[in-house]
Amino acid sequence: MANDLEKQLLTAAEAQGRAELADWRVLRHYLHATFRTGAMTRGIAFVERIGAAAEELNHHPDVDLRYFRVHLKLTTHSAHALTEADAVLAQEISRIAADMGLTAEPAAPTDLEIAVDALDIPAVQPFWRAVLGYRPVVGPGEDPAEATDLEDAAARGPAVWFQQMDAARPQRNRIHVDVNVPHDQAQARIDAALSAGGHLVSDAHAPAFWVLADAEGNEACVCTWQGREQSVAP
Template identity: 65%
Template sequence: MSNELELQELTAGEAQEREGLADWRVLRGRLHATFRTGSMVRGAELVERVVAAAEALDHHPDIDLRYFRVHLVLVTHRNGSLTEADVALARHISAIAAELGIPAAPAEPLEVDIAIDALDIPAVLPFWQAVLGYRPVSEVGPGGEPDALEHRSALGPYVWFQQMDAPRPQRNRIHLDVEVPHDQAEARVAAALAAGGRLLTDRWAPSYWVLADPEGNEACICTWQGRDTAAQSPD
């Protein structure tokens, strides 16, 4: 595969529809997979094989090794997007796991972002940057200023700031965006409703559903679907 083809950017939909990626789910522009190893030894064996494959392809995943599972995340770091290189490595990793008899758990990947509504984002963002020890990301808001923060080692949740047009004193100003595999979203919404939650709107589904707990605290169940045309978060 040529370097030019390897770096060809893919949309979330294009990546998710590639053959050989049944173990993988797109969350917030990255490919995620969880493998249930059942032990640290088996996990270390999987990681060792994955590292060797990554070195051979000169393309490297983020790896989280726990006692009972291994979680991997793929994105092409040089351009911050999904590419054919990520698809190729994902297929290699799935083949290694299958050879080792380690099953995937495609319903488990999860991304949780914190969304903060603000009237003056440039005034609010530095406070949260200082409190969290985060750094601004390259994304910028309408005024050309950063509108999101990230952990320096990608170990904490992403924090982004949503522009408000007017104060909303009767509504919470911080909510969670919970991005789940696209084929799990409706079940997650149903479970939240069965647990006493309320559906505030599904206007933007399947990009996201806006829910509230019994006291009105809000959360969004999100997927990659519809992001080309839908807004990123409700007003």
């Protein structure tokens, strides 16, 4: 069943608009969820039930088991996108959580990316691939030699992507952090950063991303899934 469902692409708006996925938030091309378990033993039992459901559906999540919480991330790697397979498994995980009396924390997910500005991406990408021990992210039909995204094969470290520069910018930092947050938490995160001494550099591409900076001008982007079809990447 999973193979057929993995062919049915799901947009971020479609996924986020489904009532049955209320526990989940779209960050980049992933569905994220956090459930509070209250104890490691309950978390282990939860993960065991998730594992059984994943095997039955032949579709598998990334699972991060912590003392009081379980964090989950879903995507369809073969499509490099969300699909109905992710939605079906997410709904089943929420059902298991409800059956166990676990509390969803939809404001909790965060997905971190590191963006490297480069004039010659093919010249600098191999260095970052080697020094981080990462691998290129290759979508369907893409040439691995032209990959602009890198990922940790163990799915632990933040994603790294390369942004094409059109001219040298010696007075500006050329590495910045993209903080992907739930769309309904973006303003709170921005407000917190501004209250902590930061300032808004640009909201021209909001709600896809807001460019913020600290007191010395080092930049970070607060990003959501919204507006991506109409916006350039940060």
